[in-house]
Amino acid sequence: MMISKEDKERLIGQSEAADRDPQWPASSWSVLEKTGALRWSIPRAYGGDGLAPVDILIRTEELAASCLTTAFILSQREAGVRQLLKGPEHLQSRFLPALAQGNMFLTVGLSQLSTSRQHLGPSLRATPLESGGFQIDGEIPWVTGADAAAVIIIGATTSDSRQILVMLETNRPGVSIEPPLPLSALTGSRTSLVRCVQVEVPPEMLLAGPAESVLGKVGGGGLETSCLAIGLSAAAIEFIQQESVKRPDLAEIASKLDANRHELRQRLHLFATSPPRDSQEVLTLRADCTTLALRSTQTSLMIAKGGGFVAPHPAQRWARQALFFLVWSCPRPVVEGVLSELTT
Known part of the structure; x- marks a missing residue:
């Protein structure tokens, strides 16, 4: 099931509270259950939908654009599902059905x-x-x-x-x-x-x-970290595009950021269908997505001016959330790539 406009609006409406309140975002999590998100990655044999990797990335990006907090929680659950799918069958049959049904976290x-x-x-x-x-x-x-x-x-x-x-x-x-x-x-x-x-x-x-290295060369983040960064960027870029209707001088800025987003999305989806032989390509993509998240959210904050720095304007939240990608699943090659962009 694709994410409906109504469900996106519910997530967006609750996104500030989910980001700031130290409470489990139960209402937002119930939206995920309604959309079928808890079944996306689980094979049909265990009660899931068994969606293709690109289809999961498309939906995950939409979630991240609506509420990064909820999408992040889901990403950690999905990281566990991916590891479970690599493990022994007795653990899969024990846990995957309950995960698909939403009976456990x-x-x-x-x-x-x-x-x-x-x-x-x-x-x-x-x-x-x-x-x-x-x-x-x-x-x-x-x-x-x-x-x-x-x-x-x-x-x-x-x-x-x-x-x-x-x-x-x-x-x-x-x-x-x-x-x-x-x-x-x-x-x-x-x-x-x-x-x-x-x-x-x-x-x-x-x-x-x-x-020796049980998670492999890339580590635990994989493509999903990049996907969430693109989703956050999408929210900020959409705001800039909307502002450019009233302020034509912003049109070129919005176009450049959006073109960058589409290029990164294409690379992400390509890697999901044809994994690169060199893991450095995945890490380079993650660095590029992190850089876009920083640029797009900071640009949205500048365009929103002082009003954007006051909660609950989304620009202040996007800018804070973008900083998270500087510390989340950020191994040395990603750090070096982002630092190179920031100091050039």
Whole structure:
């Protein structure tokens, strides 16, 4: 099911509250359930729609343009679904039907494997147990919707520097969820730090590994991070286009930004259908999408002038949310690419 105009308007109408209020955006999440978003990526065999990757990206971009907070929460759930689809069948049959029906919320805690705290060494350790399972100790610094999740797919590092993915049930002894972080944007995502103290995970909950780099070269973000950046850009560019009707001097600016957006979208969809051999191409795309998000949202704020700096004008929210892409799933090649653009 495509996202209806009515559902988009509901998401847009609730987007400021979802961004600022430290409450789970239940009303916006119910819109996702109504649109069928929770079934998009899940195979038909498990009760989902089994949509093609490009179709999912198109719909996800529309969600991000309407409410980035809600789209971000969904992206973390979808990151978990993607990892689950790579795992053993017994875990798929156990969890995918419930996810398709919206009967449980799944999220991920993977940033410590690729971006967060890399200069400090592993923040989450996995110790093998005689049972074949693992004892998990340490911190998971970034878990979106942690206190709403029944299960978190987490990544931990063994003593020989290999990595594993396991499905961590949040009600296990030794798991504690900190209060949500006071983020500068996307507050309704209720992103928290999760602590693990001698948490025993049984062998049947092992999803992947041990392996040298269990998430691959690109890391956990993939194309979906770029998709959300394009969606946020689309909202800002549409505002600039609307303003250009009254102010013709803005027409060329709007045209250039929109052309950039379309070019990035084409690359995104091409990679979804024909993955590039060189992972650097995916990272370059992510850097380019982040740069567009910064440029388009800051341009919209300048055009909106002082009124745009006052809540609830969307320009101030878009500008704050664009900063999120500077820290979310931002490995060194992406950082270098964005810094090159910003300092040229």
